[in-house]
Amino acid sequence: MRIMISADMEGATGVTWTGDVVPGTEQWQRFRRLFTADVNACVTGLEAGGAKQVVVNEAHSSQRNLLLEDLHHSARLLTGRHKPLSMMQGIDSEVDGVVFLGYHTGAGARGVLSHTYLENSITGVWLDGVHASEGRLNAALAAEHGVPVLLVTGDDLTCADAAGYAPDAVTVAVKECVSRYAAVCLPPAVTSSHITEASLSSMSLAGRTAQSVAPHRIEIEFDATHLADAAAIVPTVEQVGERRVGFDAASMTEAMKAFKVVTHIAAAAIEDLYG
Template sequence: MRVYISADMEGISGLVDAEDVQPGGRDYERGRTMMAQDVNAAVRGALAAGAREVVVNDAHGPMRNLRPEDVHPAVRLVRGRPKQMGMLEGLTAEFDAVVCVGYHARAGALGVLSHSFMGHEIEDMWLDGRPVGEIGLAHATAAALGVPVAVLTGDDAACAETAEWDGSVTTVAVKYARDRFAAELRPVEEARAAIEEAVAERLSGPLGRPPAGTEPAMLTVRWQSASVAATLPGIPGVTRTDARTVRARGPLPALYRQFGVWTRVAASLTNQPPYC
């Protein structure tokens, strides 16, 4: 069994603030350690279930948060950027399952550090008319490759969003949102034990691969900046529907990869801190 872990940071045990997850933040170095410990709990669960290969993609911000020496020695770590597939770099149809560690709720949700890919620069996103954030887009992309998302960890808002998207995904809430920068924290040893147990149990059972998809999907994004929406139609296939909204239609995962180009264009046009 080959297991792919996409590791974000906002949904990691104990972390609640931008200072915990941004390089240079007062508690960022501690946050990196906390991230590695949640990831390692998922890795131990995968190995207990019989995984012969575990790939971890550092999927947060600069994508250099996980120090190789902190990660379980069995892991093949994907680190750094740019990556054509961003949070899903290296995921192929050859994997048997995806585990999402440290994920967060989409923009507009009252979840810990909630946003969609670019802080407040992205106001809303829809996939085929359905509200979507990082959770839903990752799930849909993995499904298009024929790989199931088996487990997701994060705060309770992220877990609820996952359940709305696909009730078959096992979720582990490691904290409970009180507001966007406040949470009731599950004891970290308890949270990591729960992650390890959930991954081991879920991957030990039938995973039920989704049928790989080639049907085109429609991705729509409303930006805070009209400048971004005015620029993106220079990319073939992108159309503007109003002053701040663009959309494109195409098959996943190619559409996911193109969305990564959108965010890089947007980053070049704006200078927004991630969690304003």
Template sequence: MKVFLSVDMEGISGIVDNTYINPDAGVNYQRGRQFMTDDANAVIEAAIEAGATEILVADSHNTMNNILWESLHPKAQLLAGSPRDCSMVHGLDDSFDAALFIGYHTRQGVPGVLSHTMSGVIRNLTINGRLVGEFGFNAIYAGLYHVPVVMVSGDDLVAKEARELVPDIATAVVKKAVSRTAAHCLSRGEATAELKKQTKLALSKAKQIAPVQTAMPLEMGIQFSHTGQAEMAAIVPGSRYETETGTVYYTAHDPHDMYKTMRAMLNLASEAEFF
């Protein structure tokens, strides 16, 4: 059984605010890296016990150089660094039997620890009109390769967001959101135990969990925080700018193309200054 782990940072056990996830401003960043590696190792260990023979871990936060490679489980390989065409799910294809999204968070504009979608410029992201966050976007991408997302870990609210798209998904809730930058965290030992328990459950029922059912072409819509960002994103050839809502639409015919276009739009939009 071949397993893909996409590991973000905001939903990792013990992490509650920016000080743990930002290498420049974070007094707790080195601890955050350790927590992230610990969560990944708990999942890898349980996955191997559940029959995984090949495990690829994609570091999926910021510059994607957070996981401590030297401390990662010896049976797992690491995809690190950026840029990567398909960012958080780069390398995920139809050769995988299951994907697990670890340390994930809720989408922009809703409650949850460190909620956001991809970067600060997105107000709303839709696929065929359906609002998605990072979980949804990446789960749809996985679905295009017929790979089921069988587990998510993070706070209680991302677990709920994930179940709305994948009703049978296993959820490892390692903290309860108190506000966007506060959480009631399980202890280290409890979080590790929950991650292992849910990983085993997820992989034991992996064949019963359906991949997200979608097919190309898909229409992606990105509503930006301000119109200057939308105008920059609309430089992308083939896009359509809806001025009334500040949304830029793009119809993708290929999963890679969809992911790369989203990233190109965000990079362009980040060039727009508000003042």
């Protein structure tokens, strides 16, 4: 069995605010260790459950946050940016299951550091008319390649969100959301134990299913009109409201590639304090 971990940082043990996840800060250096510990706990459980190979795809910001020197010896690390499928790079390489580790809720939803790709300029994303977090988008991409979501870790609201897009997946809440920047957190020793146990049990869900390619529509709402204007210059993207754009794609793979382009262009149009 070959398993992939898509590892984000906002939903890692103890993370509650911007400084914890912004590369270069003192707090980020501290939470890199906790993030790596979450991943190692997951690899330990997956291996105990029968995984023969675990590939960890860094999915946060610079995608250079995990400490390779401290990584579980059985894991392989895909690190660095500009991957065609971003958070889900490798999902098309015949993996038998995927773990969403350190995930968070989507833009416009309650949850610790909730957002969808852009930290504070997207107010909502919809996949086929359903409000979508990164987890929902990535689960749809995994399903297209016949890969089940085995486990989701993050805050309690992230786990509740996962029930809507991966109802069979095991979940681990490493913290309880109080606000976007506050949570009741469990100590690393406790979360590591919970993640290992959950990873082991989640291996019962591993196993590829038939691929299912279908058309999808994504709509994105921004907090300012000029961001929608900028995104709408992308061919196939239409402006459907003053702050909202949408596009159709023949598959989820193509939809996510287009989504990546749209968010990159919108990010480039953000200007200092005024956004």
